[in-house]
Amino acid sequence: xxxxxxxxxxxxxxxxxxxxxxxxxxxxxxxxxxxxxxxxxxxxxxxxxxxxxxxxxxxxxxxxxxxxxxxxxxxxxxxxxxxxxxxxxxxxxxxxxxxxxxxxxxxxxxxxxxxxxxxxxxxxxxxxxxxxxxxxxxxxxxxxxxxxxxx
Amino acid sequence: xxxxxxxxxxxxxxxxxxxxxxxxxxxxxxxxxxxxxxxxxxxxxxxxxxxxxxxxxxxxxxxxxxxxxxxxxxxxxxxxxxxxxxxxxxxxxxxxxxx
Numbered sequence: 551x552x553x554x555x556x557x558x559x560x561x562x563x564x565x566x567x568x569x570x571x572x573x574x575x576x577x578x579x580x581x582x583x584x585x586x587x588x589x590x591x592x593x594x595x596x597x598x599x600x601x602x603x604x605x606x607x608x609x610x611x612x613x614x615x616x617x618x619x620x621x622x623x624x625x626x627x628x629x630x631x632x633x634x635x636x637x638x639x640x641x642x643x644x645x646x647x648x649x650x651x652x653x654x655x656x657x658x659x660x661x662x663x664x665x666x667x668x669x670x671x672x673x674x675x676x677x678x679x680x681x682x683x684x685x686x687x688x689x690x691x692x693x694x695x696x697x698x699x700x701x
Numbered sequence: 702x703x704x705x706x707x708x709x710x711x712x713x714x715x716x717x718x719x720x721x722x723x724x725x726x727x728x729x730x731x732x733x734x735x736x737x738x739x740x741x742x743x744x745x746x747x748x749x750x751x752x753x754x755x756x757x758x759x760x761x762x763x764x765x766x767x768x769x770x771x772x773x774x775x776x777x778x779x780x781x782x783x784x785x786x787x788x789x790x791x792x793x794x795x796x797x798x799x800x
Contacts, residue, residue, distance in 0.1 A: 556767070573710050612742045614716065621723040621736060629797045630732050653777035656739045659731070661788045671731050671794065672783065 553580055562651040598693040599647070605689065609655055613677065620673060629674040637666045637687050640699035642688050651686050702754055705714040709751030729795035730787045732768055740773035 553576035576637035577668040586667055620628055645668075649660040649681050657677045716739060723736030746769065753765045 568709055580789050602712075602781055610742050614739055617735065617739055618716065618719045621726065625727075626726060628727070628732060630729075630794055631796070632794060649781065650777045653738070653743060654773065656742055659734060659738070659784050660777075661731075661784050671735075673732060673735055 552576060557574065574597075590673075595693070595697065602689060602693055606651055606654070606686075609651075609686075613680075616654045616676070618647045618672060620657075621656050627674070631672055631678055631680045633670045633672055634656050634680055635668045635670055635684075635687075637668060637684075638667075639666055639687065639691060639694070641697060642700060647693075648687055649692070652681065702757070706751040706754035707758065708731030709747050709754060713744050713749075713751060716740065720744060730792055731784060731794045734783055738776060738780045741772060743770055 556576075565592050620626075632663060637645065639648060645663065645666050649663055649668060652660045652668070657673040658681055659671045660668055661671050670681050670700070672681060705720040713722065720736045724733050727733045727736055749765050749769050749772075753762045756762050756765070
């Protein structure tokens with residue numbers, strides 16, 4: 551269904567031939583990729599992730615301003631460092647979400663992931679301490695607390 | 702509405718310029734890619750929101766929202782891929798000399 555909406559957006563034409571082709575192809579792709587189990591209900595998980603996004607966005611703005619200040623500072627007071635983080639997350643999806651959140655926040659980038667150990671590159675002390683305080687991780691652990699562990 | 706979109710676009714431009722300055726000033730691959738991800742996460746976001754305000758509600762704004770969602774999915778993937786490639790091929794991160 552989402553694929554079909556995407557098709558309509560991209561093709562931007564509402565003639566029958568285009569709509570029909572899009573419908574056929576989007577259902578074919580969905581069917582091939584689904585492992586024949588469409589519509590698995592995980593609404594609660596998705597809702598929690600959706601509620602987590604505004605907070606992440608606030609963090610992005612906060613650290614963007616901080617990083618801009620660092621870059622524009624005449625003395626360039628940066629102190630890059632690699633930090634190794636052991637997360638307690640027990641889901642592949644949770645680790646992916648954590649890594650993406652860290653990378654999406656300017657000033658910190660996930661360098662390497664190995665099951666649930668992450669190596670993070672941070673621009674200076676303040677940002678690396680922010681990672682080590684595990685604020686993001688505890689939020690994500692909250693999201694996934696009702697799911698079956700798979701890691 | 703136009704004033705709002707101009708404000709957003711100018712703010713986006715500010716972050717893009719900061720990112721460009723950062724790419725020139727910062728010492729190595731790792732820290733430069735931080736600057737680049739600043740462009741994607743706030744620069745492009747603010748500009749696209751500005752354009753969406755300019756367009757008003759409609760098909761084009763919907764497309765802009767899709768572009769934004771894709772951008773926010775792809776940005777961390779690309780940054781991570783670049784940095785991991787650099788890390789695995791043995792590039793040493795720049796460090797402050799005095800420490």
